[in-house]
Amino acid sequence: MIRRSLLAWTALLAASTASVATAEMAVPQITFQWQPDAANAIELSNEIEALYLALYNSGNLTVRDAELGQPPFVESLMRQEQVMHGAHFPVALDAMMCDLNPDHCRRTLRPAGSGELRDLTAHVGGYVPSRGRWSLRGGETLNIPDYDFMTTTTLERIPAPKGWTPDAFVADQGLDCSAFKASCEDVVRRFNPQLLKAPASGNVAITVPQQQIGTTVALRPDTRSSYLNQLKEVMNPDQSGSIAQLSFDEGSTFSPTWNQTLESRSPADLAIEAIRQNVQTIGTIQNFGVGDEPFLHSQIGLFKLVNHPFARLEDLDETQSQPVHVAVIDSRLSDGHCDLPVIRLSDGTDLAPPAPETDAETTPTPVSDTTTPAPPPADTCATIDHLAMSDADHAAGVAGVIASRANGKGMVGMNPHARLWMMAFDRNRVADQQIDNLILQMQIAIPEDVRVANLSFGVQPRLSNPGRMANAMAVLGSRMLIVAAAGNEGEKFDAQHCPVLPACLNDLDNVLTVVGLDSDMDDPGLWTSQSAGSNSNPAFDIGAPAENILSTATGNRFTHQAGTSFAAPQVTAAASLVFSTGEYVYGDELAGAQLSPKIVKDRLIYTSDFFAGLSGAVRAGRLNVGRAINVREAQFELFDGRTITGQVLEAPDEFVCRTPIAGQQFQKWYNLRRLSWNETKQRHFLFRHVGSDLGGRYGVLERDASCLVRTLSAPVEVLVRQNNGPGEVVSFQFRDIRDYTSPLFDQ
Known part of the structure; x- marks a missing residue:
């Protein structure tokens, strides 16, 4: 439902x-x-x-x-x-x-x-x-x-005043936080853990309780x-x-x-x-849908930033819910989690969620200021621990962002239907041994049904040839997309200097590198903190939020995490949703019923949200899940404010685009993937596939940052269907297009 x-x-x-x-x-x-x-x-x-x-x-x-x-x-x-x-x-x-x-x-x-x-x-x-x-x-x-x-108290994300800290928060008179079972001051501390040790500054959003009517x-x-x-x-x-x-x-x-x-x-x-x-909501009609998660209010802001259906409390539909196998290559996990699915390990064993407590009666141990409280029972699954920072917590957090279950116990992952496979990666080895071990494991251990792999780490090789890792990933190019975190050193890389692996191997068709962004909705920048920041490179592929990310931690706990390690799994989950939807919709048209990792990589790039402030830091923009997983319809936004999605019945075979790139005046409609208006430049930019057959998706995905559209009055007709009805034809002129996204394949 x-x-x-x-x-x-x-x-x-x-x-x-x-x-x-x-x-x-x-x-x-x-x-x-x-x-x-x-x-x-x-x-x-x-x-x-x-x-x-x-x-x-x-x-x-x-x-x-x-x-x-x-x-x-x-x-x-x-x-x-x-x-x-x-x-x-x-x-x-x-x-x-x-x-x-x-x-x-x-x-x-x-x-x-x-x-x-x-x-x-x-x-x-x-x-x-x-x-x-x-x-x-x-x-x-x-x-x-x-x-x-009636007046109620809700949690809201607002810009932080300069120098703000949780201790500076003073509740307004009448503000009642009893629904959160804490004082309003404690609520602020709970939901702003990244500010406990350092004041907020710059483009930082904070979570605070506010009065709201309803x-x-x-x-x-x-x-x-x-x-x-x-x-x-x-x-x-x-x-x-x-x-x-x-x-x-x-x-x-x-x-x-x-x-x-x-x-x-x-x-x-x-x-x-x-x-x-x-x-x-004031009632319920189903078991453990998205809205039933106790900590969902801490995730709504993230879901809005990446336009995930969960931001509107829409469950994933049948096309998006097909199980896709996802590999997480990270630190070692030894126990399951109450909010994670069964995880298959590389040695063939399973990490299952702990069984609920079945004792008829339990007597809680009294807790005082001088005693350490006992851990919660295995079935409570309701503890947020701001100090969960171990290597195992890192692995559990990555897994939770991807696939935490919609079970009413805590949070929900970006794709709760994903099936997880995990391989331990020893980050304590010297760099070259890390690479050798990773190459070996990727070649022999990852199951064939894994479609996406998340690598939330980076190493800088000293002696070994980075081409070995590139080859190990390239040989997986026909069946697996590899999503890599850009790293947290705050470095500005370029084509001549990019030493972090695997992030700097994203020229491969099946490697997608993710930079970390802050949580500004309208003008995001690179994520930074007092001690770290996202690496960047004009060639890195896409960005995703990297601050205050709620996820799972060991011991049936939850915690807020930051860094590109937790931006990457958002893109990994989105990729698994594109695989699910694309293969469901087009499965009878594809050899072997599989999507190429390159097609999914390109889809995530050209469907992202573009912002002028990210120019030079990332090739595309911020992840847009909703746009990416709408694979069968053309998506239009017109200058008059209308949003139109449907099947294109008529459009010009070519359109004229004034551009500084020689030989690119005439653009082929069926090679166009995205045409989007740049408010600052007062002209469009576009993504297109080149070097393949007309309408093909296997060519190089190119971006043209300056396209002054000269085709104006050419008609465009779109068949729009609602509730599987006969539909209606909506007509407009080419000049009316503010933003256009192609379907995954033309039909």
Whole structure:
């Protein structure tokens, strides 16, 4: 079952006998928790506006009567009744209130255009928002939204003030952190371990508790709702019962065009799609999906940075959930972990999760300030230890980032369906012996079904020939992608000087090198700390976040880690998802039903997010999981803000691109992998495959950093399908393309 929201999608279901239109039938009703994601009072007003418009326009706004006081203003009444918050009162809300109270207000009703009607929050009942002409007196009664906004405490990521330390945090009056079973000051220390020894500076984000408002929202029963039908299948009998009868506005002033839309679409689905980014769970419909992990709140920031489906609490679908074997070459592990899958070791033995405690009763040992607390039972799996820094903890952490299970015990890995195989790598040997041992093991020990290998280490050879390691990796080029960490020495390498292995072997088609980035969402830079920093090289392939990464540690513990060692496994997991999805979708078209590691490597590069600040530090940009694993659709972002995904029916075979590269004026559409707008340069850059057949993926992936598109009016048509329906054709001109990503293969 797929979860469909930012913080959760599980909805509380109950049987209801509410009326739908004129017929009464027993159908489920959806009730869920809404919470804004606003960073300031202006954004809060806008998000409440979007909530009310989505509910009103879908016929799901619940209303009640309220008496006007003095002064007799609509905004004052809504604030007094605590159904409006934020810095301003949007025009669209005034229009909605006017339509809810036709005996007291009239306004100009101009039908909204087709573009506005596509956005549930851009019109009011099918009409353009406009100010109402009110006639009000104190003591009169108006219809207002009926929602009870409550204050809660949530964890948020914010920029750190210069010189900030956890000890500098002072909780605001009324801030309640009891839900975390700690004081607010202790919560800050727990979630900001990287700042315990050094003050934050520069582009550093911190996790702090903040007050947030939220409200419960109910949608009227809707037999056409695809979301509701999915939830209904897993409703437990003991969830049946009656839901309090609510008063829904009937939308009597909707335009004829909008009424026709509501007749052809599910109103509940329209509302959910419009506000799904702000839905929070208040119930459960499945066992141990993504949203059930106790420490998920510590991972949401990371999932947002790399655009992982888990950021929206969407479970991986069937195409993305095929088991892919992943090798972790790292320090030695001797025990399993309660939140990791069974791990196959290179000697053929398995590390299984510890069995749960089965004793009927246990007597806890009293703990005082002078005693060392006993380790938690094997089945608690709920301890965060900021000092877990051993070699074994390094290996456990890498494994957890990749494949921690969605079992409701702690966290969730980037690909919880991956199957792990681990090989011990002795980092205490001298450098040349490390290389010799690694070469031998890679050639004889790694099973054939391993598709991706993670190497979160680096060595600098002194006497041995680095070509030996390159050869050992090249011979695996047809079946295994090798993901290497760039290293934490803070060095700026180039083509002439790049001594760290295996990171500097990424000119091989099956070696992908990952630099570490900070956690700035909009303008990331290289990860640095007071004692370390990510190595960089204009030729290194891709970046991923490298700070405050929650993962598993030995002894059934969890810890926060930093460094390129924990950026690389994010890319490893993403690669395994591309293998899973690509081979599922295109398996009947590929010899042996396997993807080439080069195709997966190139896919991760050209689907990444590009930032001007990373120029010269990495070839591409920050990992974008969601874009990479959407392998069967072309993905467009247009300058007018539309996002279109589907099958390209028509596009120019060639387009003209003014570029300083000789002979590259004419670009072949079927060789184009990415066309993306550079705001700074005011022109596009592109990735293309060259040196292979038209549309082939085995040629060299080249980047052109400056492309002034001269093909303007050529038509582009995309077939967009929803819910496996017949689909519709969306047309636009070539000049409208802000960003384009090709599917994995053209069809």
